[in-house]
Amino acid sequence: MSSAGTEPHAEAAPAAPAFTNASLDALRQVGDELADATVAELFERGEMGKFNTLMRWFSTAGQELPDGLPDVARAYLEATAMPPSWVDWGEMERARLFFIDNNVHISTALSFVSMPACYAIPHVAKLLSATHSLAYPSRRMAETGQFTVYLMQPNAFEAGSRFIPAAQKVRLLHASIRHHLRREGRWDTERLGTPICQEDMIGGQLAFSIMVLDALHRLGIHISNEGADAYYYAWRVVGAMLGIDTALMPKDLDEARLFGDLYLTRHLGPSSEGVHLTRQLIDLYEEVVPGTVFDPVVPAMIRYLMGDTVADWLDVPRSAFWDTAIRTAPTLLGVLETLEDRSPVAAWALDRLGHYTSVLELSSLTRGRVMQYAIPEQLKGDYGVTSAKPRLDRWTPPPITPDLSGGR
Template sequence: MSTLYTDATLDALREPGDELADATVAALFEKGEVGKFNTLMRYVSTVGSPLPDGLPDVAREYLAATSAPPSWVDWAEMEKARLFFIDNNVHISTALSFASMPACYVVPHVAKLLSATHGLKYPSKRMAETGQFTVYLMQPGAFEAGSRFVPAAQKVRLLHASIRHHLRREGLWDTAALGTPICQEDMIGGQMFFSMLVLDSLHRLGIHMSQSGAESYYYAWRVVGAMLGVDQDAVPKTLEEARQFLDLYMIRHMGPSEEGVQLTRQLIDLYEEVVPGTFFDPIVSALIRHLVGDTSADWLGVPRTPWDTVVKAVPHLLGVLETIEDHSPLGAWALDRLGHLTTVLELSSLTRGRVMHYAIPEQLRGEYGVSDALPPHRRWTPPAPAL
């Protein structure tokens, strides 16, 4: 039976946070053990690693409770999602960078939270963490010994809890007006940005996707949401429900903000540094505008450029490349390798070659005081707008 989302059902999701992670973080701060936890957890980066001596008991209990994926995981679906990612990795990276992150910035209270967590001067850290997290998820054996995904998910969940802790403790957040920081509605909204909105963006770019591939990719992010503390009773189960939730969420919250403009400017500057030379710099702004639309782009201060028209030809170019891929095994291999190398090089430029460590911030920044098996012709098209 399909879930019907209304303002009332989403309002009810603005108060709950993540009970397990919130209790863990509160205990670590109360006992003054955050610094010790962060130091020791730098040595826990793969599944199956022995926990270091001296780890606080509350942290050890949390890590044990969150060490396994949900019992309902369909591993065949996860493998299909991984193949979908391999087939589309460069396009998914483009969508994450130029659609998902700007979508976060066009929700004013989310932009404020992102500013508080990593500062307006360091968007590369957020982008690197997001990119690295996705790459970890889509590796073979992401949940097996030696994998980096599960520890990353455990740490991200505590990072979110720490932001809630700081903003509440310091009285820097109007909970009555804005709800709990990183509440269930916003966590589900974020899940939609990195799943449904990515699929929308691939469609907008003219990427051929099967219904099965799109559903598998979305399913993988449902598993991610469960591991990040998202209430599975509230999360959309199908792409149709996801469309309904995402449309309503954006109508409820999207709008202009100073933080959104500043974060977007930093994002554009970051990627203009990644693109060699200066001739192609405007394509970054043009891609963002193409993927998020003119209204959101104007709210975010995305400049208009002559490339705005050129970018509209991207789907045609990608269609030519996909024709080569579909009809030439060698061409398919070359394009897949190019996609892999592009993703790795982009991630390397953001991380400066380092592994990103997720840690609980002891204070907030000063500004706030604290390949698919189905035939390619069976294409997926996004569910129609819900509203």
């Protein structure tokens, strides 16, 4: 990885961790101690409603915390107000430039790979269904898109930014879901582990990082090793800010591949909740695409990027014409990349087009609202769980990890 702190001699580098079924089983029992304790005390004192109300006025880093904030919430917000001390800011800037250069492609991958991948993990799909008592079906995607945009702003970690407060609220949101499911006896902890456990948090981090890189490669987008490293690094920083133990997180793309392959082998599969969530996702983006002629493009893109096995598990519709036509996407994107490489004007125009496309997509999802990441005071009542692009130095995903079974 190109971040600071890499040892100068290969022989001095630590060996990759031995991710096994046993080590990942241990991660299934671990949540987020700080956020869990904060949420438990807020609920015990009956202060969650008050906290949510006050948090609507707390949206930018460096802003004075509102009067009347419960002491435990104030302590949590003060303890989590800074990014990790080990952050390499040069690497974060490289990640931001990578995002700007590929924003529309990254948005496509987040929508049509990262989210469906979560739906293809049955216990994660069950959990997402539990928290989907939402005002409108685009909320989950709107929150994800807005969070990513906040992360990639030049001032993401400075006073006045929206990213750090968003990360603080998302971390508490996850803790509140754990609190509800365990307190109400609606989660089979013995069979499924702690809800939103460390294993699943790392799995989610990889869905939004390495799976996005894989999707960009499948679309024919040229990615440098430096760009791929930086993009993963940014999500590693995010993972730490969302409560993942940095000692447990894969430290680079090689370790992420090892962890991700084993995680998916352990958990991928079909479920009725996954089918339902995927249908909602497809319906949502068919609403965003004008007219109906191009509606089949959405499931065709999911099927192309996810593969037929997972797409069939999620009941993604087939289209003989569009499933074939979508395979020309890498060629078309390759032509655009060639124009971008050869013409500064074309590069500027395509960057602007990508920016405005992403802005339009996000505004359609948010409907002009700022997503507040409120902490749910109850879950859905009818839910029951127990039921620059150099052509050289181009990043390519490695082959699948051998011997995924690991040792127990």
